[in-house]
Amino acid sequence: MAVREIRRKGLLAAGVLGLSLVTACSGGGGGGSDSGPDTAGAPANSGSSTSAPVEITMMNQYLTAEPPKMDSEPMKLLQQYTNSKLNVTWVPSSSYSEKVTASIAVAGDLPMLMLVKDDRNPAIIEAARAGQFWELGPYLKDYPNLKSLDPGRLSNISIDGKVYGIYRWRPIARNGIIIRKDWLDNLGLQEPKTLDELLNVMKKFTTDDPDKDGKNDTFGIAFDSNSAQFNHFLSIMGGPNLWQYQDGKMTPDFMTKAYMDTLKLLHRMYVDKLFNSDFPVVKDRTTLINQGKAGVYIGAYDDLNARFTDLYKSNPNAKLDTVPNISGPDGKIHVQGGTGYNSVFMIPKTSVKTEDQLRQVLSFIDKLGDQDVLNLMTWGIEGKHYKVENGKAVRIDEQVYTDEVYNTLFQMMVFDGSKAMPGEIDPSVAKFNQLIKDNEQYAVPDPAQALLSPTEMEKGTQLDQIIMDARTKFIIGEIDEKGFQQALDNWRKSGGDKVIAEYEQEYAKTAKQ
Amino acid sequence: MARTSAGSRLFDTVNAGILIIVALVAIIPFLFVLSGSFTASEELLNRGVVLIPTKFSLDGYRYIFSADTILRSLGVTVFITVAGTLINLIFTTLTAYPLARKEFWGRGPVMLLILFTMLFSGGMIPTFLVVKSLGLLNSFWSLLIPNAISAFNLIVLRSFFLQLPDGLEESAKIDGCNDFQILLRIALPLSLPALATFALFYAVGHWNTFFNAILYINDNTKWPIQVWLRQIVILSQGGVGDSQNMGADYVVPPGEVIKMAVIVVSTVPILLVYPFLQKHFAKGVLLGSVKG
Numbered sequence: 001m002a003v004r005e006i007r008r009k010g011l012l013a014a015g016v017l018g019l020s021l022v023t024a025c026s027g028g029g030g031g032g033s034d035s036g037p038d039t040a041g042a043p044a045n046s047g048s049s050t051s052a053p054v055e056i057t058m059m060n061q062y063l064t065a066e067p068p069k070m071d072s073e074p075m076k077l078l079q080q081y082t083n084s085k086l087n088v089t090w091v092p093s094s095s096y097s098e099k100v101t102a103s104i105a106v107a108g109d110l111p112m113l114m115l116v117k118d119d120r121n122p123a124i125i126e127a128a129r130a131g132q133f134w135e136l137g138p139y140l141k142d143y144p145n146l147k148s149l150d151p152g153r154l155s156n157i158s159i160d161g162k163v164y165g166i167y168r169w170r171p172i173a174r175n176g177i178i179i180r181k182d183w184l185d186n187l188g189l190q191e192p193k194t195l196d197e198l199l200n201v202m203k204k205f206t207t208d209d210p211d212k213d214g215k216n217d218t219f220g221i222a223f224d225s226n227s228a229q230f231n232h233f234l235s236i237m238g239g240p241n242l243w244q245y246q247d248g249k250m251t252p253d254f255m256t257k258a259y260m261d262t263l264k265l266l267h268r269m270y271v272d273k274l275f276n277s278d279f280p281v282v283k284d285r286t287t288l289i290n291q292g293k294a295g296v297y298i299g300a301y302d303d304l305n306a307r308f309t310d311l312y313k314s315n316p317n318a319k320l321d322t323v324p325n326i327s328g329p330d331g332k333i334h335v336q337g338g339t340g341y342n343s344v345f346m347i348p349k350t351s352v353k354t355e356d357q358l359r360q361v362l363s364f365i366d367k368l369g370d371q372d373v374l375n376l377m378t379w380g381i382e383g384k385h386y387k388v389e390n391g392k393a394v395r396i397d398e399q400v401y402t403d404e405v406y407n408t409l410f411q412m413m414v415f416d417g418s419k420a421m422p423g424e425i426d427p428s429v430a431k432f433n434q435l436i437k438d439n440e441q442y443a444v445p446d447p448a449q450a451l452l453s454p455t456e457m458e459k460g461t462q463l464d465q466i467i468m469d470a471r472t473k474f475i476i477g478e479i480d481e482k483g484f485q486q487a488l489d490n491w492r493k494s495g496g497d498k499v500i501a502e503y504e505q506e507y508a509k510t511a512k513q
Numbered sequence: 514m515a516r517t518s519a520g521s522r523l524f525d526t527v528n529a530g531i532l533i534i535v536a537l538v539a540i541i542p543f544l545f546v547l548s549g550s551f552t553a554s555e556e557l558l559n560r561g562v563v564l565i566p567t568k569f570s571l572d573g574y575r576y577i578f579s580a581d582t583i584l585r586s587l588g589v590t591v592f593i594t595v596a597g598t599l600i601n602l603i604f605t606t607l608t609a610y611p612l613a614r615k616e617f618w619g620r621g622p623v624m625l626l627i628l629f630t631m632l633f634s635g636g637m638i639p640t641f642l643v644v645k646s647l648g649l650l651n652s653f654w655s656l657l658i659p660n661a662i663s664a665f666n667l668i669v670l671r672s673f674f675l676q677l678p679d680g681l682e683e684s685a686k687i688d689g690c691n692d693f694q695i696l697l698r699i700a701l702p703l704s705l706p707a708l709a710t711f712a713l714f715y716a717v718g719h720w721n722t723f724f725n726a727i728l729y730i731n732d733n734t735k736w737p738i739q740v741w742l743r744q745i746v747i748l749s750q751g752g753v754g755d756s757q758n759m760g761a762d763y764v765v766p767p768g769e770v771i772k773m774a775v776i777v778v779s780t781v782p783i784l785l786v787y788p789f790l791q792k793h794f795a796k797g798v799l800l801g802s803v804k805g
Contacts, residue, residue: 098724
């Protein structure tokens with residue numbers, strides 16, 4: 001499975017509907033869903049700690065080489081805290097979607113809680129519309145943690161305005177700039193704050209031999225075929241996040257002026273050799289950074305910790321650092337926004353038959369937001385994975401924590417970890433965590449996120465391909481503005497016009513609700 | 514023997530040269546993976562293709578064998594391969610032989626039915642339903658039974674049986690053999706090359722079992738090694754981490770070295786089977802297909 005390219009249907013960004021609510025609710029609490037049928041006499045906390053553990057079956061993915069062990073100590077503690085007996089089918093992430101599709105098609109073989117990765121997939125949406133999953137919206141307000149779920153994110157996962165799942169909270173915008181600090185110092189440059197300064201840094205990185213090896217063998221920025229970098233530049237240039245909504249009109253990003261400006265900018269960078277010319281066939285730009293060939297990386301801030309260990313191995317003097325996002329030509333900072341979630345938990349009706357059972361399952365998820373559970377997931381077990389100093393948690397061994405706690409439990413991390421106890425963390429991590437938090441206010445939302453267009457579901461991949469091909473060709477100078485216009489017309493004829501019309505219709509419909 | 518002309522020698526040289534190039538193209542990737550799996554990861558990153566490592570390292574193998582998962586999965590795969598191949602051979606032979614006998618009434622329609630399955634198959638979901646309703650889910654049987662007979666192999670083996678001379682059979686009968694004895698004592702020994710070939714086909718198929726295991730088996734202790742291999746290879750390409758804008762569930766991917774070590778561990782055992790069956794190989798497939 002190649003790195004997923006732009007997936008307009010899965011793509012993030014709070015819907016406009018949700019936007020107004022995101023800010024209002026990030027402070028926790030908030031109204032929750034105030035509509036929905038009245039569920040009389042529902043116990044707010046079904047399953048008190050004295051009753052017998054509730055058996056929960058679950059299907060979940062794992063992203064490590066080995067599946068998590070169910071008899072590990074953290075896993076046992078989790079079950080104790082949530083008063084449950086977990087029976088998890090762990091599926092390797094590489095085959096997860098196939099397994100879900102097969103399970104849903106067959107039904108009858110579904111767990112009580114199913115993690116759905118590709119929740120904007122037509123098969124899932126059809127299954128939800130056909131009533132295969134419980135609609136959860138009306139129940140959320142009965143649970144202390146679930147009722148504080150962010151309405152903006154709930155609207156992002158909604159299908160026809162109804163909520164069929166519990167999202168797993170993730171930051172809205174993680175992307176930013178990671179830069180070779182030692183190269184900046186070698187050349188006596190400052191951290192870039194504006195686009196022009198960034199361009200200047202990249203130019204110097206290319207021409208002024210920042211690694212001081214006497215060879216002209218460096219690039220300003222590492223580029224690959226992933227769309228994330230292009231979209232990042234597009235946001236800096238003031239462009240929309242995939243779609244733009246204005247006066248009842250939906251416009252895809254590539255029909256805007258900012259898009260053309262971004263294309264021209266990248267073409268100029270290409271001509272100046274600021275990035276590797278083989279980018280259309282490069283799958284993973286981290287390699288260029290790891291080889292010490294490029295000095296700027298655009299991607300998730302938290303990649304800093306995870307993806308560059310090879311660089312330090314081959315060059316112990318290298319120093320990477322995150323820098324705040326830069327301002328664009330309009331003097332303001334813009335970052336492409338995400339959906340703010342990763343996958344949703346859905347509850348199939350075939351395995352959870354009654355409302356009582358449903359409440360047991362919901363209460364299990366709700367308890368995943370309790371402080372004990374969040375401490376466990378964030379810090380592990382006291383004395384084993386962390387110690388307390390000055391009222392703050394301090395990790396004992398990062399690797400042990402990752403192996404025994406993070407890799408085991410993180411797939412069940414539903415809530416944001418802000419309720420866990422405060423801790424002492426690595427300054428570089430604290431820095432990028434803050435940058436990710438700051439990004440929230442600069443995030444450009446995608447107004448089409450919660451909208452469903454049948455044409456886009458059916459042909460979206462081919463349509464995206466037309467534009468992506470044209471984009472690449474423009475950057476390497478194979479076509480000019482006229483050629484890009486032709487690709488655009490091709491897009492419109494191949495179904496793009498229908499997508500626009502369907503989005504506009506959907507938008508009008510949801511806006512009324 | 515005969516004196517070769519200059520032209521013919523030139524032809525031979527060019528021929529050999531081309532063959533050597535073709536052989537190298539096939540072998541070098543294997544060598545690269547093999548030596549890569551013994552190389553320190555920095556070197557692999559900086560030098561690109563490494564055929565003779567300067568910095569030797571066993572890190573990849575250490576990582577793999579530090580967990581019991583891979584050994585257990587290897588055991589599962591060996592079991593599935595041996596048991597599955599036996600089942601395949603027994604059932605394929607027992608079906609192919611009667612269909613090759615002229616006195617078997619109604620073999621035409623049966624052959625048609627078998628041919629039909631080659632052209633139209635049920636597909637994933639119906640097959641899943643069948644496996645489920647037979648109660649095979651979550652057991653090794655789900656990997657052994659559904660593909661017990663490959664229609665194609667069956668047809669080739671049947672043609673192999675068809676070309677055995679009728680006289681052999683008759684004389685065996687006159688000597689007092691019953692049908693089973695004819696099959697066991699006469700037909701099977703004569704078809705050893707074909708059986709060896711199909712054993713190899715089936716064994717490789719079982720060794721590579723991956724998707725069915727994911728579909729039918731939920732208990733991860735029963736997964737064959739290919740599931741593990743695929744996960745590691747995909748993780749190391751960074752492909753599974755969610756797309757850039759999605760969650761932060763990013764786990765440090767196993768390095769190239771580990772990837773290569775896994776490839777070695779999971780492919781070398783089945784590669785070792787080839788040399789032993791190789792002599793039967795060409796003969797088995799060709800003889801069987803002469804009289805289609």
